[in-house]
Amino acid sequence: MWSPPVIANGVIDRYEIRLPNPRVSHDDLSNLTVTVTDLVPYTDYLATVLACSSGGGLIGGCTESLPTAVTTLPTIPQDLAPLAVVAVSESFLAVSWQPPNRPNGPNLRYELLRRKSRQPLAAQPPADLHRWFNVYAGDKLFHQDKGLSRFTWYQYQLLVYNDVGYSTGQLATGVTLAGVPLHPPSLSVQTIDHTSIHISWTEPSLQDLQGEVELYTLRVESSHLRRTLTFPPGVDSTVIGDLQPSTRYRVSLQVSNGAYNTSNTEVNCTTEDGEPEGVFPPEVVPVNSSTVRVLWSPPVQPNGAVTEYSVYLDGTVHATADNTSGSYLLGGLLPFTVYDIKVEVCTVYGCVKSNATQVTTVEDLPADIAPPHTQVLSPRSVRVEWSSPGQPSGIMLGYEVWRKMLRPCGGAEWGSSVTQGGEGSEVRCSYLQCSASQGVCVASCYQPQRQVCCDGVVYTSKPLHLCCEGRYQPSPNSSHTLCCGGKLLPPLPDHQCCGGYYIPVATGEVCCPDPGQGRVSVGVGDACCGRVPYSPSGGQLCCGGVLHDGYRSQCCGGTVIEDTLVCCGDAERGKPHTPLTGLSCCGEDYLNSSTSLCCVGHDGFPRMHPAGNGTVRLQCCGSEVINQEEECCNGVGYNPHRHVCADRVSSGLVTEVRRQSHLSMTECHLD
Known part of the structure; x- marks a missing residue:
């Protein structure tokens, strides 16, 4: 409500009421009263009236009155915030709230109500279920609700009061924490x-x-x-x-x-067994022309207990080994043949094959050679024909035709006599007497100035001639000529004379002759086992002139034995023994070193001396045994306080012993 302006200064055409917000425009000039609604309860406002004039061709204007303070009436609180309920423990819920956004009156107060809505752990329904209790009243903004039941649902409602009345907030639910479990799950x-x-x-x-x-x-x-x-x-x-x-x-x-x-x-x-994983190709080591050693390692991931290993030869199962084996000797192969070898590993679930390893067996001597066919063409010529070997066992490099001419041997032209030996045996003694200026050529005297002795035959000395395996032959260049197989040949690089053949032998190869067959074998290696080339570092073992698999083996006395045994002796002369603590080798014998002494003489042969418990008082002197107090002089013990070891001494004991030894050796030398 307001009055018109005292001095209008024009025609008033409208009013505007400002609080300052909201602003209400009023055009009814006869009614100077306006009701403003939608104001905030219990709020201070400054009300002003704006009067505006215009018309009559004038611009006019507006004038605002002085403000008038006014306060809206209070009412119940409005716009309440929701409750916040936080579980702290099994019996403690913390409840908090905020003041209402519109208090709408003075003297705000709070009242908190609570009721129990669910208690699953209770054996019987509780008496206070769904009953409201006033748990707090005051002006604080929180409440610590303690002494509650374990794992129970509680509902809270907040009542907000002012001097006019109260308002009710929304329901909020809180659950106390669960307790310590009594039993684990199954x-x-x-x-x-x-x-x-x-x-x-x-x-x-x-x-x-x-x-x-x-x-x-x-x-x-x-x-x-x-x-x-x-x-x-x-x-x-x-x-x-x-x-x-x-x-x-x-x-x-x-x-x-x-x-x-x-x-x-x-x-x-x-988990159950699966098929093996990580099966590597086997390692294959040639042993001889018909045998290879197949070695394998367990799979990287067995995926179960390995039941067996199988060896495949060119796609076909050749043999089966148990799960403890790591090698297999694969025999019955053809010489100089390429084979694909695989290893299959099996578990209960399945089997897996490795990739193939290709191996070539070593060459062997040709076999199944038929006798040649001969045809006499004339008194001085013969036609010889032959067929290829039934088993070449390698690459055929060529053929050689050997001829042997039979002729009678000439009689002896030098003195001889026959005497009767012991036990009915004959001993033939021969002699030859030549002058001091002559030389001896087996059974003939010759003049070294004009004659040459060539393998027991005397030839007249000739220039540019050399002796070569019983033949005195002309040589075009005597300083650069070698003799091989009865022939004088010029030297060639990477060639060797082997078994009467001058053949190429490359670096890393060795030539092995076979005198019985008149043949040679050239192959990779650095040693010969009989007539077969091989490499001792390649896993092969030569024993008794025959190649064997060297895997966990050794040669002792011409016999292959396990490497866990003790070989007393060497590969040619030796005996195997089971290893025992306190025993040692003495030649081929395996003796108790605490009760025996093994002494080796100057000839290199050992000799065993049983000594019982007196080994600590004895020592070796050559092949004999002397006391610890004595010293050794050429196999004889002597007292160093009374004698010395020398060729000539005052005492005749040691000297006599040395003379006897010297005479004995001289006699053996004369024999």
Whole structure:
């Protein structure tokens, strides 16, 4: 309500009421009263009236009155904020709130009501269920509600008062925390196959868990895997895949009720066997022309117990070995032949083959050679024909035709006599007498100035001639000529004279002659085993002139024995013995070193002397035994306080012994 202006200064055409907000325009000039609504209760406003004039061709204007203070009437609180309920423990809920956005009056006060809506752990329905209780009244903005029941639902309602009245807020629900679980959950694991397992569990009861399930935590662990999975309530099983075959896993389950976790329930299980993984190609070592040694290592990942190993030869199973073996001697092969060899590893689940290893057996001497056919063409010529060997056993490099001419031997032209030896045997003694200026050529005298002795035959000396295996032959260049097979040949690089043949022998190869067959063998290696080239460092063993597999073996006395045995002697002369503590070798004997002495003489042959318990008082002197107090002089002991070891001494004992030894050696030398 307002009055018109005292001095209008024009025609008033409108009014505007300002609080200052809101602003209300008023055009009814006859009514100077306006009711303003939608104001905020219990709020101070400054009200002004703006009067505006215009018309008559004048611009006019507006004038605002002085403000008038006015306060709206109070009412009940409005726009209440929701309650915040936080669970602190099993018996403690913290409730807080904010003042209303529109108090609408003075003297704000709060009243908090609470009622119990659900108590699952109670054996019987509680008496105070759904009953409201006034738990707080005052002007604070929070309340600590203690002494509540475990794992129970509570509803709260806030009443906000001012001097006019009160308003009621929305319901808010809080749940006290669950208690410590009493029993862990049950868990079972079942193996599905070699890479997956089925895990199931039962949901704990409210009493066992002292609350409801909030989360399941499942762990699957092994020596090389650690996997953690979580599941919401309502899930009671799962399948775990991508596991390793034949592996032991520990499965544990833990249940959370929001406040506490149960203890772990653990179950161990082992996945089934799977097929092996990481099977490497075998290592193949040639032993001879018909045998190779196949070596293999266990698979990188067996995925179970290995039941057997199988050796495949050119795609066909040749042999089967148990799971403890790591090698196999593959025999019955053809010489100089390429083979594909694989190893198959088997478990209960399945078998896996390795990649193939190609190996070529070594060459051997040709076999199945038919006799040649001869045809006499004339008194001075013969036609010789032959066929290829039935078993070449290698690359045929060529043929050689040998001819042997039979002729009678000439009679002896030098003195001889026959005497009768012991036990009816004949001993023939011969003699030859030549002058001092002559030389002796087996059974002939010759003049070295004009004659040459060539393998027992005397030839007249000729220039540019050399002796070569019994023949005195002309040589175009005597300083650069070598004799091989009865022929004088110029030297060639990477060639050797072997068994009467001048043949190429490359670096890293060796030539092995076979005098019985008149042949030679050239192959990779650095030694000969009979007539076969081989390399001692390649896993092969030469024993008794025959090649053997050297895997865990040794040669002793011409016999192949295990390398775990003790060989007393050497490869040609020796005896095998089982190793025993306190025993040592003495020649070919295996003796107790605490009761015997082994002495080696100047000839290198050992001799054993039983000494009982007196070994500590004795010592070796050559092949004999002397006391520890004595010193050794050429196999004889002497007292160093009374004698010296020399060619000439005052005492005749040692000298006599040395003379006897010297005469004995001289006699043996004369014999």
